[in-house]
Amino acid sequence: DGGITQSPKYLFRKEGQNVTLSCEQNLNHDAMYWYRQDPGQGLRLIYYSQIVNDFQKGDIAEGYSVSREKKESFPLTVTSAQKNPTAFYLCASSITAFEHSDTQYFGPGTRLTVL
């Protein structure tokens, strides 16, 4: 079955710690994305990657970092510089990042809570 997996489902972090959220896809998609969702709101783009070894900042990249060393994987690190990291994080992928018709498919999400 093709799809996107995210782990862990729930993550608790102490203030001042960095944490890494995993995202893996086996859809053979070139493009991958990280979004953040706060309660009662839509999604906001953190980072995206059009292709392996390339990534670009989205609208709210401060305090986050990513890497794209493999086509299948796009991990997100939430650093201690992120002022308010408690949120629901969703990873997505699409065939390309270039066409408006390319549907983005989402993983199940990781809920991060800072204690």
Next chain:
Amino acid sequence: AQKITQTQPGMFVQEKEAVTLDCTYDTSDPSYGLFWYKQPSSGEMIFLIYQGSYDQQNATEGRYSLNFQKARKSANLVISASQLGDSAMYFCAMREGSGDSSYKLIFGSGTRLLVRP
């Protein structure tokens, strides 16, 4: 300015009836795509339906159809024969153009739908 507006924070519908969820958008790009996603309480965003700006016909996918009125910049989702499992948040989203500007999916604030038995 809001690019995607969903004016209904919450909606109720009786099981087996049809419901329309509103979405208006704002863009000056002639080429764009409109998407609807469903988010159940588990959190995953589930793709429902897509409409391209140049598509002549309204998109349909099973019980979902998109009422696309280009001149009014509206893309309402119609769910026919509602089921209890349709209770969820529904998000309208847009991707503009092609090339460097098309990477971003812009989301509305969502509509919470509750289906009554």
